[in-house]
Amino acid sequence: MSKLSWGMIGGGEGSQIGGAHRVAATLDGAFTFAAGALDIDPEKGRDFAVRLGAGQDRAYGDWREMLDGESSRPDRVDLVTVATPNNTHFEITKAFLQAGFNVLCEKPMTTTIAEAEEIVAIARESGRLCAVNYGYSGYPLVRQMQAMVAGGELGRVRLVVAEFAHGFHADAADADNPRVRWRYDPAQAGISSVVADCGSHALHMACFVIGQEVTTLSADFASCIEGRKLEDDALIAFRMNGGTVGRLWTSAVAVGRMHGLTLQVFGEKGGLRWAQEQPNQLIWTPLNEASRILERGSSELLPAAQRASRLAIGHTEGMFGAFGNLYANLAEAIHAQKEGGRPDKQNLSFPTAEEGLHSIAAIHAAVASAKAGGTWVAVER
Amino acid sequence: MSKLSWGMIGGGEGSQIGGAHRVAATLDGAFTFAAGALDIDPEKGRDFAVRLGAGQDRAYGDWREMLDGESSRPDRVDLVTVATPNNTHFEITKAFLQAGFNVLCEKPMTTTIAEAEEIVAIARESGRLCAVNYGYSGYPLVRQMQAMVAGGELGRVRLVVAEFAHGFHADAADADNPRVRWRYDPAQAGISSVVADCGSHALHMACFVIGQEVTTLSADFASCIEGRKLEDDALIAFRMNGGTVGRLWTSAVAVGRMHGLTLQVFGEKGGLRWAQEQPNQLIWTPLNEASRILERGSSELLPAAQRASRLAIGHTEGMFGAFGNLYANLAEAIHAQKEGGRPDKQNLSFPTAEEGLHSIAAIHAAVASAKAGGTWVAVER
Amino acid sequence: MSKLSWGMIGGGEGSQIGGAHRVAATLDGAFTFAAGALDIDPEKGRDFAVRLGAGQDRAYGDWREMLDGESSRPDRVDLVTVATPNNTHFEITKAFLQAGFNVLCEKPMTTTIAEAEEIVAIARESGRLCAVNYGYSGYPLVRQMQAMVAGGELGRVRLVVAEFAHGFHADAADADNPRVRWRYDPAQAGISSVVADCGSHALHMACFVIGQEVTTLSADFASCIEGRKLEDDALIAFRMNGGTVGRLWTSAVAVGRMHGLTLQVFGEKGGLRWAQEQPNQLIWTPLNEASRILERGSSELLPAAQRASRLAIGHTEGMFGAFGNLYANLAEAIHAQKEGGRPDKQNLSFPTAEEGLHSIAAIHAAVASAKAGGTWVAVER
Amino acid sequence: MSKLSWGMIGGGEGSQIGGAHRVAATLDGAFTFAAGALDIDPEKGRDFAVRLGAGQDRAYGDWREMLDGESSRPDRVDLVTVATPNNTHFEITKAFLQAGFNVLCEKPMTTTIAEAEEIVAIARESGRLCAVNYGYSGYPLVRQMQAMVAGGELGRVRLVVAEFAHGFHADAADADNPRVRWRYDPAQAGISSVVADCGSHALHMACFVIGQEVTTLSADFASCIEGRKLEDDALIAFRMNGGTVGRLWTSAVAVGRMHGLTLQVFGEKGGLRWAQEQPNQLIWTPLNEASRILERGSSELLPAAQRASRLAIGHTEGMFGAFGNLYANLAEAIHAQKEGGRPDKQNLSFPTAEEGLHSIAAIHAAVASAKAGGTWVAVER
Structure with missing residues (x-):
């Protein structure tokens, strides 16, 4: 297959997420970086884009310039990644979709439900691909879980338990640090902090793996550090459209937890456990049998997991590989x-x-x- | 110190809990088994008591006989353990306390709040000791957590996360097995199944370790196997009288989980993590520092944990040692x-x-x- | 079965190993402590024995007194445990065997090969039981490994890898502490330190589990702290009489390792891994299949492991349970x-x-x- | 810094090691793939090189063609990676060094000591960089270990324990599979199998981390599967030029072990433990203190480890990141x-x-x- 051309908005020099996208997009050689509007500072952005290999004429000062420039080219980019601040996702994604580009948008896709619905509608109409970077779903053993559930290996899924706990917002002395403070300021972060930032990843993974959506939920939010206007810890009970019961705990004050994203799935015929910090092992317990340790790279994994691996068993591919799988999947869809x-x-x-x-x-x-004090609330759709 | 004399009601031959109490009571040589009404079958009970070392005259056919017999002796037992079916705990404990005996009762102490209040009142009036076997609180590193929190090592405790998940009631084909079925039959099990059976241990440990009580809570119960009238999975958000936020998950359908009793405590100055299945290690993360692995038996532990250990570091003392610590504590109180x-x-x-x-x-x-659909409810006291 | 009567020599008040034997012997109710010569100080020993429940006439001042006293009684003890300093094991064990007692001797059984051969010969002639306390072989999952190998589950065992590493003799500043120093003084410790003290446990476990004996070996000893005349670290390659290749590492200077006794067994059809510090899980990998986590207490274990368990799955029985299994086995043999x-x-x-x-x-x-610089040496038998 | 141009020999389409080099070389944007002779089949190699981005004139049919072509260009590649079969490493590396190229050669660098000495001499004379891909030394926490030892954090290192055990050559039925068989055929694999293939990685890591070389060693080799002419398991005791004692176990028949590369370092003032399969955690035990869990990405790591990380704490960068660090280091040296x-x-x-x-x-x-039966042998230098 020929290489696809790829552009990015945001993710400038020094940005971690930008680096992760660049590695992921090029990991398998499917995409070449061709265009970018990488920085809030137009000059810095152009300079960096050129150094990353974009032609001078495709090193843009901002996203509108890039939209214009790419729209008018016959060799326009095959995919645009949007890695800008959250409150700009909607506008940019919408504009590029409407102009006929495929888009991979960082999460959250938008700020409001109405905007999100608009994106969904536009994507459908346009026939373009619109993906959202719930990138942890790219881990091979997350794919394995999804495929096992879809294949009936667990029977009906009764219960899903998702968790994403870290402790990096637990220092009260650091709460006014701009790096932290904006996350608890509704003006900047919106209506939710740790649920939107972390819990949403865990919830997405639960939905992805068991192939269901949340219908109703009951939540408890807490702000453990005085003065915070948004939650830094939450517990959510939920129900899904396939009848599965859900539990979610997410926290930013769990001192000692690093990137505690874990998923447990319990069905009629067995259970699964996976943790992002040790992504190469999946614990599978068939009902009434010993637990088994499924290893990334093992030949006994299902095709969906095998395809998502590059290295031999026992090695770690890490987050680069996980994100890379999203790009690989996008590449295949774009070729089609x-x-x-x-x-x-x-x-x-x-x-x-x-x-x-x-x-x-x-x-x-x-x-x-x-x-509303824990009242069960329906999830709008 | 001289040996104390000990009696047990229930815990007959083949009963696991009875065996655990016998080992625990005699582990440190503090108690000698002297009297018992061990079995629902009087003859079996008497025979087993004699074989365990009780005199013929102190091998009783039932608890009333034992109450009469021991009450009239000058060398009456110093402590009575009540290990009978749950619905008899109240009656027996009450009777023995009123007759002036010290009692260690299996959990749950009673079936209703009114009964429990009555036991508390009787215990106070009598001046006798009344203990309840939340035996996992006897693990040395649980004591360490309690002492660290009490000593201010974590600062104010913001958040406590307790969990007790197992998967031994997950087999639908086994749901009618009498061993399992009674636990989900309100007539036999009362108003709650897995919360009363397992969640209560996790909740007790949370309260014990952080030295607070639950004031209000919001709960979601689920019955994952059709036909069950009581919950086999629950999620509970709670608040405590010292301001701590709490999260509890408990399950009996978590296939692959064995005895998943864990506690995480997060404070202003650090976090703690402990799991009953690997009881010899406590993970302590001081704020902004690397996590430390505290080992049972280490000389750097606090006195409360040191006193609760018998073997050199690196060995396992297990549940026998944990339960034994309750008996050791009771022995000291009885001597006093x-x-x-x-x-x-x-x-x-x-x-x-x-x-x-x-x-x-x-x-x-x-x-x-x-x-009530997750409404916050006050815990009566 | 009626209770057996039990005596101990050594293991006085405050001794950890004495306490472990007392718990282990009485754990299942098979033995009653009846006689003892517990301390180098006759008065202390007598006093402690009485407090532990021995009659005044069976609370002896030293082992010779106990030998005389018990030999002349019709109700002599059914088993004598020898828990005295290493250099007295031979003499005491020999004397009690010759007088017709069953003996459980702490390891090492003797100081020299000639003495050990003499004990073997005497035990055979006497028809009495002579056991040696390689107590870690009593762990249920060690029994499981032994039974799996014996049952052919692994096919021919190609390779066994044993390890016992700790770091408690690594502090140079503490090297003159009497608690440590004697272990590296040939006059007190004999010809070997960490190999005799720790490595021997790992080697015994390897032999027990795979049912073979060492025929030849090549060793490297190191003394990592200046001035030590005996090894504090050793590496040993060996071959066994069933053709298995062996590797053993043992150390007393491995800072951070606690009680690092582990065994790995690799055969034609699978592999096994077990660690004493997490004794409730055994990892079993059938060839070309996923690893399985076998849990102590699981109903899928072999009878030898099931018999060696007392508590439900997920609990820890620890070293008390392991040592208790040796006593349980001895009790059955004595009854027979x-x-x-x-x-x-x-x-x-x-x-x-x-x-x-x-x-x-x-x-x-x-x-x-x-x-001899690593030359292969035959193990005499 | 401007991008460097990079070429590769070997590592053709479908080759795992080739893919790993491509990701690693481009991970940080330091190198652009510019030239290659990627396949034993000239056409396939040229075609693949072009698809990877090489110009038609720099897509070579074999390494000699590439040597000629690149030598005569003013914009010759800044670095050549040699990822061909082992027995060709010497010839190619030698030729490119002599022609003035910087070379990164896959391990083993050569087949014989004489060849290796020649490469060392040529590299010195040429003033070119000659690196060998012991790529696991690129893991951030391996760098942390190296820096801690160099900084005296452990005091004098007394003992290093290295291990690399896997079980992928354990299936006797698979022993004739060409994928496996050549590794045990001296004509193809040379004088050693698992020691050269795996043990050498562990030994290199030991030397790298503690900054010493092996002076003498005593080895035991075993061939656990009948008919093998080279070892599939080995145990090696060694001594280093700084006085450190060493232990190494390596195996290809350890069923259940995946990529069991681990390093333990024990010094006067503390100990370290690291495992390649869980590369994000380093256990550090200061003498007489609790063990600490050092996390990749933590701000408390030393600069050498911080520089080697790209992602926030809690994520996994995996082998791509580790290999990428070698390329990053090479890029800096080439720029200089x-x-x-x-x-x-x-x-x-x-x-x-x-x-x-x-x-x-x-x-x-x-x-x-x-x-020679385990005789101590000096390592020539």
Whole structure:
């Protein structure tokens, strides 16, 4: 397959997420960086884009310039990644979709449900791909879980337990640090902090793995550090459209926890446990049998997990590999789009605008429930 | 110190809990088994008691006979352990306390809040000891957590996360097995199943470690196997009288989890993590520092933990040692009682009737909240 | 079964190993403490024995007094545990065996090979039981490994890797502490330090589990702290009489390791891994399949492991349970001896005098090999 | 800094090691793929090179063509990676060094000691960089270990324990599979199998971390599967030029072990433990203190480890990041070379030809010792 051309908005020099996208997009050689509007400072952005390999004429000063420039080219980029501040996601994603580009947007896709619905509608109309970077769903063993559930290996899923706990906002002395403070300021962060920032990843993974959506939920929010106007810890009970019961705990004050994103799935015929910090092992317990340790790279994994691995068993591919899988899936879909064929359905595992919308709707429902004293609230769709 | 004499009601031959009590009571040589009404079958009970070393005259056919017999002896037992079916705890404990015996009762102490309040009142009036076997609080590193929190090592505790998940009631084909079925039959099990059976241990440990009580809670109960009238999975958000936020998940359908009793405590100055299945390590993370692995038996532990250990570092003492610590603490208190002295306050770490009452009140509140759709409910006291 | 009567020599008040034996012997109610010569100080020893429940006439001042006293009684003790300093094991064990007692001797059974051979010969002639306390072989999952290997689950065992590493003799500033120093003084400790003290446990476990003996070995000894005349670290390659290749590392200077006793067994059809510090899990990897986590207490374990467990799955029984299994096995053998029957062969898993001899022979061979620059040396038998 | 141009020999389409090099070289944007002779089949190689972005004129059919072509260009590649079969490393590396190229050679650098010495000499004379891909030394926490030891954090290092055990050559039924068989055929694999293939990585890491070389060693080799002419398991005791004692176990028949590369370092003042399969945590135990869990990405790490990280704490960068660090270090050295400056010495952590030679000398010594029955053999230098 020929290489696809790729552009990015945001993710400038020194940005971690930008670096992760660059590695992920080029990991398998599917994409070449061709265009970018990488920085809030136009000059810095142009300079960096050139150094990354964009031609001078495709090193843009801002996203509007890039939209104009790329729209008028015959060799326009095949995919645009949006890695700008959260409150700009909607506007940029919308504009590029409407102009006929495929988009991979950082999460959260938008700030409001209405905006998210608009993106979903536009994406549908445009026939373009709109993906949202719930990138942890790209881990091979997350794909394995999804495939095992879809294949009936666990029977009906009764219970899903998701967790994303870290402790990096626990220092009261550091609470006024700008790096931290904006996250608890509704003017900048919106209606939710740790649920939107972290809990949404765990919830997405739960939905992705068991193939269901949240219908109703009951939430408790806490602000453990005085003066915070948004939650730094939350507990959410939920129910899903396939009947599964859900539990979610997320925290930013769990001192000692690093990137505590874990998923447990319990069905009629077995259970699964996975943790992002040790992504190479998946614990599978068939009912009434000993637990088994499934290893990334093992030949006994299902095809969806095998395809998502590059290195031999026992090595770690890490987050680069996980994000890279989203780009690999997008590449296959874009090739199909360009060549009029159909992509292998099993390779279309990237999170979609619908999933981005569902995530935002669930966050809003959680906020409403917490404000209403834990009342069960329906997730709008 | 001279040996104390000990009696047990229930815990007959083949009973696991009875065996654990016998080992625990005699582990440090503090108690000698002297009297018992061990079995629902009087003859079996008498025979087993004699084989365990009771004199023929102290091998009783039932608890009333034992109450009469021991009450009239000058060398009456110093402590009675009640290990009978749950619905008899109240009656027996009450009778023995009123007759002036010290009692260690299995959990739950009673079935209703009113009964539990009565036990608390009787215990106070009688001046006798009334302990409840939340035995996992006897693990040395649980004592360490309690002492660290009490000593201010974590600063104000913001958040406590307790969990007790197992998967041994997950087999639908086994749901009618009498061993399992009674636990989900309100007529036999009362108002709650997994919360009363397992969650109560996790909640007790949270209260014990941080030295607070639950004031209000919001609960979600689920019955994951069709036909169950009581919950086999629950999620509870709570608040405590010292301002701590709490989260509790408990489950009996978590296939692959064995005895998943864990506690995480997060304060202003650090965090703690402990798991009952690997009881010899406590993870302590001082704020902004690397996590440390505290080992049972280490000389850097606090006195409360040191006193609760018998073996050199690196060995496992297990549940026998944990339960044994409750008996050791009771022995010291009984010696003080007999000799008119005062026990070392640090050694009085056994769970009391007040804690038994609190546990029952919390279970009732959780049931009420779950029925009321997650409404926050006050825990009666 | 009626209770057996039990005596101990050594293991006085405050001794950890004495406490462990008392718990282990009485854990299942099989033995009652009846006689003892517990302390180097006769008065202290007598006093402690009485407090532990021995009659005044069976609270002895020293082992010779106990030998005389017990030999002349019709109700002599059924088993004598020898828990005195190492250099007295031979003399006491020999005397009690010759007088017709069953003996459980702490390891090392003797100081020299000649003495060990003498004990083996005497035990055979006497028809009495002579056991040696390689107590870690009593862990249920060690029994499981042994039974799996014996049952052919692994096919021919190609390789066994044993390890026992701790770091408690690593503080140079503490090297002159009497608690540590004697272990590196040949006059007190004999010809070997960490190999005899720790390595021998790992080697015994390897032999026990795979049912073979060491035939030849090549050793490297190191003294990592200046001035030590005996090894504080050793590496040993060995071959066994069933063709298995062996590797052993043992250390007393491995700072951060606690009680690092581990065993790995690799055969044609699978592999096993177990660690004493987490004794409730055994990792079993069938060839070309996922690893499985076998849990103590699981109903899928083999009978030898099931019999060695007391508590439900997920609990920890610890070292008390492991040592208790040796006593349980001895109790069954003694009952058979007394009643003329035959014990269930599967219950005779306690380490024997032959194993004590083999261990000492292997230690001597290792010393000889290390002195000879790693030359392969035959283990005498 | 401007981008450097990079070429590769070997590592054709479908080759895992080739893919890892491509990701690693481009991970930080330091290198652009500019030229290659990627395949034994010239056409396939040229085609793949073009698809990877090389110009048609720099897509070579074999390494000699590439040597000619690049030598005559003014914009010749700044670095050549040699990822061909082992027995060609010497010839190619030698030729490119002599022609003035910088080379990164896959391990083993050569087949014989004489060849390795020649490479070392040529590299010195040429003034070019010659690195060898002991890529696991690029893990951030391996760098942390190295820096801690160099900084005296452990005091004098007494003992280093290295291990690399896997079980992927354990299936006797698979032993004739060409993928496996060549590794045990001296005609193809040379004088050693698992020691050269795996043990050498562990040994290199030990040397790298503690900054010493092996002076003498005693080895035991075993062939656990019948018919194998080379070892599939080995145990090696060694001594280092700074006085450190060493232990190494390596195996290819350890069923259940995946990529069991671990390092333990024990010094006067503390101990360290690290495992490649969980590369984000380093256990550090200061003498007489609790063990600490050092996390990749933590701000308390030393600069050498911080520089080697790209992602926030809690994420995994995996092998791509580790190999990428070697390329990053090479890039800095090449820039210094080109610009006449001096590279930051701390960034020159890539393994050198001297280390490649040392590794080969150690392998030869191990073979000699094993053949001589474990005799201690000096490592030639």
